[in-house]
Each structure stands twice: as structure tokens, then as C-alpha cells.
Amino acid sequence: xxxxxxxxxxxxxxxxxxxxxxxxxxxxxxxxxxxxxxxxxxxxxxxxxxxxxxxxxxxxxxxxxxxxxxxxxxxxxxxxxxxxxxxxxxxxxxxxxxxxxxxxxxxxxxxxxxxxxxxxxxxxxxxxxxxxxxxxxxxxxxxxxxxxxxxxxxxxxxxxxxxxxxxxxxxxxxxxxxxxxxxxxxxxxxxxxxxxxxxxxxxxxxxxxxxxxxxxxxxxxxxxxxxxxxxxxxxxxxxxxxxxxxxxxxxxxxxxxxxxxxxxxxxxxxxxxxxxxxxxxxxxxxxxxxxxxxxxxxxxxxxxxxxxxxxxxxxxxxxxxxxxxxxxxxxxxxxxxxxxxxxxxxxxxxxxxxxxxxxxxxxxxxxxxxxxxxxxxxxxxxxxxxxxxxxxxxxxxxxxxxxxxxxxxxxxxxxxxxxxxxxxxxxxxxxxxxxxxxxxxxxxxxxxxxxxxxxxxxxxxxxxxxxxxxxxxxxxxxxxxxxxxxxxxxxxxxxxxxxxxxxxxxxxxxxxxxxxxxxxxxxxxxxxxxxxxxxxxxxxxxxxxxxxxxxxxxxxxxxxxxxxxxxxxxxxxxxxxxxxxxxxxxxxxxxxxxxxxxxxxxxxxxxxxxxxxxxxx
Ligand SMILES: O=C(O)CCCC[C@@H]1SC[C@@H]2NC(=O)N[C@@H]21
Ligand code: NA
Numbered sequence: 001x002x003x004x005x006x007x008x009x010x011x012x013x014x015x016x017x018x019x020x021x022x023x024x025x026x027x028x029x030x031x032x033x034x035x036x037x038x039x040x041x042x043x044x045x046x047x048x049x050x051x052x053x054x055x056x057x058x059x060x061x062x063x064x065x066x067x068x069x070x071x072x073x074x075x076x077x078x079x080x081x082x083x084x085x086x087x088x089x090x091x092x093x094x095x096x097x098x099x100x101x102x103x104x105x106x107x108x109x110x111x112x113x114x115x116x117x118x119x120x121x122x123x124x125x126x127x128x129x130x131x132x133x134x135x136x137x138x139x140x141x142x143x144x145x146x147x148x149x150x151x152x153x154x155x156x157x158x159x160x161x162x163x164x165x166x167x168x169x170x171x172x173x174x175x176x177x178x179x180x181x182x183x184x185x186x187x188x189x190x191x192x193x194x195x196x197x198x199x200x201x202x203x204x205x206x207x208x209x210x211x212x213x214x215x216x217x218x219x220x221x222x223x224x225x226x227x228x229x230x231x232x233x234x235x236x237x238x239x240x241x242x243x244x245x246x247x248x249x250x251x252x253x254x255x256x257x258x259x260x261x262x263x264x265x266x267x268x269x270x271x272x273x274x275x276x277x278x279x280x281x282x283x284x285x286x287x288x289x290x291x292x293x294x295x296x297x298x299x300x301x302x303x304x305x306x307x308x309x310x311x312x313x314x315x316x317x318x319x320x321x322x323x324x325x326x327x328x329x330x331x332x333x334x335x336x337x338x339x340x341x342x343x344x345x346x347x348x349x350x351x352x353x354x355x356x357x358x359x360x361x362x363x364x365x366x367x368x369x370x371x372x373x374x375x376x377x378x379x380x381x382x383x384x385x386x387x388x389x390x391x392x393x394x395x396x397x398x399x400x401x402x403x404x405x406x407x408x409x410x411x412x413x414x415x416x417x418x419x420x421x422x423x424x425x426x427x428x429x430x431x432x433x434x435x436x437x438x439x440x441x442x443x444x445x446x447x448x449x450x451x452x453x454x455x456x457x458x459x460x461x462x463x464x465x466x467x468x469x470x471x472x473x474x475x476x477x478x479x480x481x482x483x484x485x486x487x488x489x490x491x492x493x494x495x496x497x498x499x500x501x502x503x504x505x506x507x508x509x510x511x512x513x514x515x516x517x518x519x520x521x522x523x524x525x526x527x528x529x530x531x532x533x534x535x536x537x538x539x540x541x542x543x544x545x546x547x548x549x550x551x552x553x554x555x556x557x558x559x560x561x562x563x564x565x566x567x568x569x570x571x572x573x574x575x576x577x578x579x580x581x582x583x584x585x586x587x588x589x590x591x592x593x594x595x596x597x598x599x600x601x602x603x604x605x606x607x608x609x610x611x612x613x614x615x616x617x
Pocket of ligand 2 (some may be wrong): 062064066067
């Protein structure tokens with residue numbers, strides 16, 4: 001961008017921005033010096049497991065709402081219209097299933113890392129594979145999260161890219177390392193408020209400067225940026241109701257159901273009911289976050305429609321465009337540009353700190369503690385902090401590779417979730433819903449899921465057709481052009497066979513990879529001898545069939561579901577599962593946990609007394 005067009009910050013902007021960073025540091029310091037002073041891993045990694053539902057629910061939002069969404073979603077709406085907003089439909093099932101399926105299973109097993117479940121259900125090998133896969137996913141994702149705000153800021157204000165990457169990385173590593181999960185959750189709460197405030201300010205000022213709500217609506221409507229319900233069943237269509245509303249459910253389950261970052265938040269809640277409530281409370285805040293970023297994209301369209309800004313922003317049109325719009329709107333209102341940059345970095349910091357902390361947790365719990373069961377608490381806490389630090393440096397390095405990816409940041413993040421989060425969702429689903437699945441099947445399934453997902457993504461890159469990218473963002477796209485373009489797309493070589501497979505919408509990656517893992521996992525399990533009901537650790541299988549057929553009379557259910565342990569009808573021999581401490585050498589004692597909520601016991605609680613074997617047909 002030529003210097004004349006660069007936007008500059010007033011001193012007050014820098015003050016606002018540094019106050020935000022200082023506030024985050026302050027919260028981190030507070031939790032380092034108060035409470036148990038982060039002296040136990042129980043406190044450092046699990047916030048003493050006594051968090052209330054409000055901070056947990058805001059932290060759930062903050063963990064996967066970063067600068068990628070703040071910048072990427074408006075850019076998406078500006079270029080393609082509001083079709084993406086339908087992902088909000090996925091939030092219903094995307095939170096309901098975690099609340100009633102995944103949380104109860106994880107909570108009653110009293111695990112610290114979600115991947116302990118994999119050892120309880122399958123074997124240590126499966127647990128290690130799950131942990132390593134999760135680490136890959138989060139390290140790549142963190143790279144994108146660190147890179148995005150720095151790149152946008154640099155593109156518009158010339159602010160030195162590596163200065164903001166290092167500033168973000170260091171501040172975040174510091175308060176995460178000294179303050180632990182409590183600091184991360186409470187900074188998430190503070191940063192989510194700043195994030196919403198920053199976006200709201202831009203929308204209010206933007207609408208006012210574009211001539212008011214009716215003017216914005218007219219321009220947006222004329223520019224056909226309000227997408228209708230697109231029920232096109234074609235799975236290669238990038239964004240339709242199906243890819244977003246249905247494919248999005250699997251994306252949500254991979255994040256809010258089985259991703260350690262979210263599972264750790266559920267487990268930090270003081271009771272299971274609080275954890276379920278925090279999941280429900282996340283729904284309105286997620287919808288608000290989605291609405292704010294979509295509306296920001298619409299206001300941006302109303303403001304610039306018809307003008308082409310690629311000259312000003314060079315190649316970085318889409319994503320940097322948002323920051324250009326913001327600086328354009330807030331120019332001359334001292335303090336507001338600083339507020340928005342604070343909003344951008346709040347979104348980034350809250351996601352990165354959550355990722356650091358969950359990475360340190362799983363590395364300790366799944367990769368280190370099992371090999372050093374006798375490790376003292378003091379050494380464990382030191383190691384956890386060292387891990388948080390090293391992950392901080394690793395993600396700054398990853399930021400560099402993000403630079404090379406080239407996609408829009410939102411697309412990159414969602415692809416990573418689909419490519420790696422999808423197979424992990426498949427692995428947990430295989431364990432929870434299919435009692436016959438065994439460890440060999442689980443490892444084979446995960447391997448198949450990951451290789452297929454990488455095959456598809458590499459195929460897509462190699463096969464990147466000229467494709468029907470969106471229509472140029474002109475307000476008055478005259479119909480003939482639109483018609484010609486539409487016709488040319490239709491007559492364009494309809495991809496067939498493998499090409500069609502490569503052009504699968506990235507929003508289907510989560511679902512597709514999840515099913516691949518389950519299918520291959522079951523086939524290999526049956527080939528290598530399926531597990532028997534009585535061999536499965538109690539509490540690790542969710543009686544899906546029994547719940548789905550709950551309307552059937554008991555007698556019929558016994559016949560139908562004899563292969564699936566039902567909570568009431570057939571209760572299996574309660575073998576005492578290996579105590580958690582045998583699993584991961586962690587020193588957390590059972591007695592200091594409040595007894596699990598007396599909710600319906602569809603899952604035999606791992607610590608109920610043995611029950612004699614009843615009729616299992
Ligand atoms: O913002 C990011 O860092 C990632 C992009 C959004 C991730 C998904 S989209 C559906 C769900 N809703 C959110 O707010 N985040 C996740
Ligand atoms: Na965030």
C-alpha cells in the first residue's frame with residue numbers, strides 16, 4: 001500500500017492498546033500471586049475444578065473466536081454475501097450434543113485430559129495418537145491466530161509485522177505461564193468484552209458514516225449480498241445451508257465436543273450441571289459474535305461496494321480490507337482505532353492462551369506423567385510452565401508458515417479444523433458410540449481419516465480449478481454479466497469422479513473425515529475381533545442406540561439393543577475401571593471431588609458398587 005494511503009495511530013490509540021495488554025498481564029499476575037499461587041497442577045491446569053458457569057461459558061466462546069473470525073467473517077460476507085451466517089444453525093446441535101453426550105462422559109470419568117478417555121476405552125497407543133493429532137491441529141491453528149492480527153495491522157498501518165507477532169506471543173506466553181487456567185479463563189472473560197465492544201463501535205460508526213441503517217440496507221440489498229436459503233444439495237458447492245448447517249454441526253462437535261481446549265473448560269466447572277449450563281450459555285454469545293462479524297461485513301459492503309480497493313491493498317485484498325475499512329471509519333476518532341486493535345488482539349490472545357494452556361495440559365498428562373509417575377508436584381508445575389513457554393515460541397514460528405498458506409485466514413482455520421479435528425471427532429465417536437470398536441480399529445481408523453483428509457486437501461490444492469470465485473463486489477451487478485457468468489460456470493467442465501471428490505466443500509471435511517474414521521475403525525475392529533461388552537470399561541460407552549430408541553418398550557429394547565449397554569434395562573457387570581491415578585500417575589485424589597450430580601445414570605458411574613449381571617440377551 002502506498003504510504004499516502006496508510007492510516008496512522010494517534011498517541012491515545014497506543015495508550016488504549018497498551019492498557020489492554022497491561023490489563024491482561026495484570027489478571028495473569030493476580031492469579032499467579034493469589035489463591036494457591038499456581039503451586040499444584042490441579043490449580044494450574046484445571047483451575048482447582050471449581051469454576052462457575054458464566055466465566056467458563058465466556059471462555060468457551062473466546063477460545064475459538066479469534067482475530068480470524070473478526071477479520072475473516074466480514075471479508076467472507078463482503079465477498080460472498082450472508083450465506084456463511086447459516087453456520088449459526090449448526091450451533092443448536094453443535095452445543096446440545098456436547099452438553100448431553102460428551103460432557104457427561106468426560107466429567108464422570110474425572111479425566112484431566114480428554115485423551116485419557118482414549119486409554120480408558122482403547123489403549124495407551126490410541127491415547128498417544130489422539131494427543132499428537134490434537135497437538136498438530138492446535139499448533140497450526142495457533143500460527144494462524146498469531147499471524148492474522150499482525151498481518152492485518154501491517155497491511156494497513158505499516159506496523160512492523162514481527163513486532164506485533166512477538167508482542168502477542170510474549171504477552172500471551174507470560175500470563176499463561178504464570179497464571180495458569182484461572183488466568184486464562186478470566187482474561188478470556190475480559191477479552192471477550194473488549195472484542196464485542198470493538199466490533200460494536202465499528203458497526204455503529206460505520207452505519208452512521210454510510211448514511212444510516214436504511215441506506216446500508218438498500219445498498220446491501222441491491223448488491224444482492226443478502227443470501228437466501230440455498231438448499232442446493234451439491235456437496236461441492238462451497239457454502240449452502242447443508243454445508244454450513246449440517247457440515248457445520250460436525251465442525252462444532254469437533255471443537256465443542258472433543259477438543260481438549262473446550263473439554264478442559266467443562267472439567268474446570270465445579271459440578272457437571274455447571275458444565276452443561278456453561279455449554280448452553282455459550283449459545284447466545286456465539287450467535288452474538290457471529291451476528292456482529294456478519295453485520296460488520298455488510299456495513300463494509302455498503303460502504304465500499306462498487307469501488308475496487310485491490311490497488312490500495314495489493315494482493316491482500318480480502319482480509320486486510322477489513323482493517324482498512326475500520327481505520328477508514330474510525331480515523332479522526334482518537335482512541336477508537338486503538339480500541340479496535342485492542343479488540344483484534346483480545347480475540348487473538350484469548351484463543352492463543354487457551355491453546356497454550358491445553359497444549360501444556362495434554363503434553364503433561366498424556367506424554368510426560370505416564371512415564372514419570374513419581375514426579376513431584378513442584379517439578380510437574382515447573383515443567384508445565386516450561387511447556388507453555390515453549391509452545392509460545394513454537395507458535396510464533398508457525399506464524400511464519402501461515403504466511404505461505406495463501407488462503408483467506410477464515411478458510412485456513414476452518415480447513416484445519418476439518419482436516420484434523422474431524423478425524424479426532426471420529427476417534428472419540430468410534431469409542432463412545434460403538435462398543436465393538438477395538439484399539440487396532442481405532443488406530444487404523446484415525447490413520448485412514450488423517451490420510452484421506454490430507455489427500456483431499458492436497459488434491460484440492462493441485463487441482464485448484466479457475467473455479468467460480470465470487471462475483472466482483474459490485475452493487476449493481478447487471479443481470480447480463482451475472483447471467484453470462486452463471487452460464488459459463490454451468491457449462492464449465494462439471495468436475496467428475498476424482499476431480500469432484502477434490503472439489504468437496506471444505507465445510508464437509510469434518511463430517512467426511514469423521515465418518516471415514518468410524519467406517520474404517522469398525523471394519524478393522526470386526527476383522528481383528530470386535531470387543532465384547534463386558535470388556536469395555538464402564539462409563540466409556542454412551543448408549544446411543546438405547547437413547548435413540550428410548551420410545552420403545554423395555555422388552556423390545558432389550559431384544560434390539562442387546563449389543564448396546566443400556567443404563568436402566570441392562571446394567572453390565574461394573575468392573576472397577578483402572579483408577580485415574582493408575583492411568584496417568586496424576587496425584588489428584590478422588591475424595592476431593594464433589595460427588596457427580598445425581599442425574600439420570602445412563603452411564604454407570606465409574607465408582608458405583610458392583611452390580612450383579614442382569615439379563616443381557
Ligand atoms: O475465529 C477463529 O479463530 C476460527 C474461526 C471460527 C471457528 C468456528 S466457526 C463455528 C464456531 N463458532 C465460532 O465462533 N468459532 C467456531
Ligand atoms: Na479468542
